Amino acid sequence: MNIIKAVNLVFDYIRRDEDDKVEEVSRALDHLNLEIEEGSFVAVLGHNGSGKSTLAKQINGILLPTEGTVWISEMDTADENLLWEVRKTAGMVFQNPDNQIIGNVVEEDVAFGPENIGVPTPEIWRRVDESLRATGMAMYRKRSPNRLSGGQKQRVAIAGVLAMKPRCIVLDEPTAMLDPNGRREVIRTIRELNRAENITILLITHYMEEAIDADRVIVVDGGKIVMDDVPRQIFSRVEELKRYSLDVPQATELAWELRQGGVDLPDGILRREELVEALLPLLKGRKGCQ
Amino acid sequence: MSIKAVDLTYTYGAGTAFEQRALRGVNFEIKDGEFVGLIGHTGSGKSTLIQHLNGLLKATGGDILYHGESIYQEGYNLRALRGKVGLVFQYPEYQLFETDVFSDVCFGPRNLGLSQEEIEKRARHALRLVGFPEKLYGKSPFELSGGQKRRVAIAGVLAMRPEMMILDEPTAGLDPKGRDEILGQIERLNRQHGLTILLVSHSMEDVARYVDRIMVMNHGELAFDGAPREVFRHYRELEAMGLAAPQITYIVQELRERGVPVDDSITTVKEAAAAILGLLGKGGGEET
Numbered sequence: 001m002n003i004i005k006a007v008n009l010v011f012d013y014i015r016r017d018e019d020d021k022v023e024e025v026s027r028a029l030d031h032l033n034l035e036i037e038e039g040s041f042v043a044v045l046g047h048n049g050s051g052k053s054t055l056a057k058q059i060n061g062i063l064l065p066t067e068g069t070v071w072i073s074e075m076d077t078a079d080e081n082l083l084w085e086v087r088k089t090a091g092m093v094f095q096n097p098d099n100q101i102i103g104n105v106v107e108e109d110v111a112f113g114p115e116n117i118g119v120p121t122p123e124i125w126r127r128v129d130e131s132l133r134a135t136g137m138a139m140y141r142k143r144s145p146n147r148l149s150g151g152q153k154q155r156v157a158i159a160g161v162l163a164m165k166p167r168c169i170v171l172d173e174p175t176a177m178l179d180p181n182g183r184r185e186v187i188r189t190i191r192e193l194n195r196a197e198n199i200t201i202l203l204i205t206h207y208m209e210e211a212i213d214a215d216r217v218i219v220v221d222g223g224k225i226v227m228d229d230v231p232r233q234i235f236s237r238v239e240e241l242k243r244y245s246l247d248v249p250q251a252t253e254l255a256w257e258l259r260q261g262g263v264d265l266p267d268g269i270l271r272r273e274e275l276v277e278a279l280l281p282l283l284k285g286r287k288g289c290q
Numbered sequence: 291m292s293i294k295a296v297d298l299t300y301t302y303g304a305g306t307a308f309e310q311r312a313l314r315g316v317n318f319e320i321k322d323g324e325f326v327g328l329i330g331h332t333g334s335g336k337s338t339l340i341q342h343l344n345g346l347l348k349a350t351g352g353d354i355l356y357h358g359e360s361i362y363q364e365g366y367n368l369r370a371l372r373g374k375v376g377l378v379f380q381y382p383e384y385q386l387f388e389t390d391v392f393s394d395v396c397f398g399p400r401n402l403g404l405s406q407e408e409i410e411k412r413a414r415h416a417l418r419l420v421g422f423p424e425k426l427y428g429k430s431p432f433e434l435s436g437g438q439k440r441r442v443a444i445a446g447v448l449a450m451r452p453e454m455m456i457l458d459e460p461t462a463g464l465d466p467k468g469r470d471e472i473l474g475q476i477e478r479l480n481r482q483h484g485l486t487i488l489l490v491s492h493s494m495e496d497v498a499r500y501v502d503r504i505m506v507m508n509h510g511e512l513a514f515d516g517a518p519r520e521v522f523r524h525y526r527e528l529e530a531m532g533l534a535a536p537q538i539t540y541i542v543q544e545l546r547e548r549g550v551p552v553d554d555s556i557t558t559v560k561e562a563a564a565a566i567l568g569l570l571g572k573g574g575g576e577e578t
Binding site: 046047048049050095149150151173176177178179180181182183206208209245246247249250251253254257258261262263272273275276279280282283286288 | 330331332333380435436437459462463464465466467468469492494495532533534536537538540541544545548550551559560562563566567569570571572
């Protein structure tokens with residue numbers, strides 16, 4: 001089943017002057033079509049201004065289509081009566097953890113969402129327990145979020161979304177402000193939620209390494225989807241990606257450079273282990289190699 | 291000429307229950323014209339350290355010498371120091387506030403009490419240095435893309451004519467192309483205009499590609515200080531500090547463990563490609 005479906009989606013940012021007259025219209029999404037299967041892990045790539053964050057905000061009704069329709073689990077996001085259901089189904093995590101945490105204690109912060117929608121107290125605590133366990137933050141539950149590292153704060157933000165029991169989580173560059181360790185923690189947590197809880201993940205990122213493990217990679221450019229395939233296929237199109245102001249993982253880039261230099265390597269190498277395995281037979285027997 | 295930290299110590303909330311030592315006896319010297327990277331996990335003391343270098347925070351112990359003079363001595367002109375050591379904070383575009391790009395860049399030099407002509411000359415020069423297109427000078431900063439906004443913010447600091455510029459994660463949240471453009475411009479400011487650069491970054495790949503020297507902060511101490519190839523050799527220790535080496539370092543290490551004699555000081559894709567092509571007898575092995 002498709003948890004997300006967008007048909008002919010158009011979104012215009014409209015700027016008005018003091019007299020409410022339209023001054024400028026810029027089209028962020030341009031007749032975009034998208035279907036995402038429940039339980040999949042999808043990475044969304046695209047340069048700044050490509051429309052990917054606008055797309056993310058369409059998925060839980062923060063923005064509504066100018067034209068076209070978005071369905072989340074068959075609910076039309078433009079139907080006001082369904083808005084809360086839509087937001088419960090599709091949760092969002094943003095770039096800056098400090099903007100998303102409001103509680104003085106970790107467990108209170110996580111409880112904020114379910115409390116707001118009137119979940120009975122015993123059920124709230126059950127959800128808080130589960131969410132903190134799933135994000136590996138249970139041992140920090142009595143702590144103040146201020147004293148946590150960036151990666152830990154971001155995991156608290158994810159736990160807060162989880163406590164709403166969503167079926168889909170959209171993460172808009174959740175690791176952009178984190179150090180390498182924080183990045184690893186957050187990506188591991190996201191992957192685990194996808195695998196163990198079957199939660200659909202839409203991960204928007206500028207780190208190509210984070211897209212390697214996705215089931216599917218979507219590239220957005222000019223408000224349209226311009227590439228849509230499995231990571232191995234996407235990252236074998238190095239020159240095309242560079243045209244869209246994107247990049248490839250370093251292992252892929254090195255493989256590409258070597259191919260340019262005449263080395264016979266297979267297409268679409270993603271991981272460093274793959275590159276090493278492909279290189280070893282070629283290097284064996286060369287001067288100084290064992 | 292240089293900036294020098296001598297036994298620099300800083301304690302937050304000294305004497306209270308929340309006392310926390312953010313810097314513990316840090317020593318280093320950055321010479322004119324150097325391009326230095328500063329890495330460390332969140333909370334390692336990087337931000338505290340850089341705020342000392344232009345006197346925004348005052349050390350609880352030790353000293354900062356700028357061109358050999360203590361900035362803590364009586365009567366030292368900290369205002370002038372802040373013009374010489376420019377600090378570009380994280381997400382500097384949040385600090386843009388004027389109605390158009392040009393006025394925003396003029397704001398700094400105007401505060402120096404210069405003539406209108408000189409102010410505009412500096413603003414124009416600074417915007418040119420960051421490669422900002424002239425036809426957009428009259429635009430509102432809020433209508434620009436992320437990368438452009440950030441360039442305007444950097445130009446605002448450059449217009450103060452600093453001798454040294456400290457940038458706190460100038461590429462966070464930028465796409466790969468925007469990142470390469472900003473770092474390329476910073477590199478040019480260093481190589482062509484002799485500006486001393488201290489670049490704070492969470493991207494080991496970026497640091498490996500651009501800087502001449504890396505300083506690593508860990509628990510308020512300077513854990514490593516050396517050329518990228520020296521520092522990234524300690525990748526296991528870096529991992530224990532919550533950091534990492536560039537992806538390429540791991541590929542090289544793995545090849546070495548499997549009996550391929552690649553130089554273990556390689557830190558960039560270009561270097562690795564040249565070395566492997568050399569081993570395969572595909573020539574061009576020496577050029578990088």
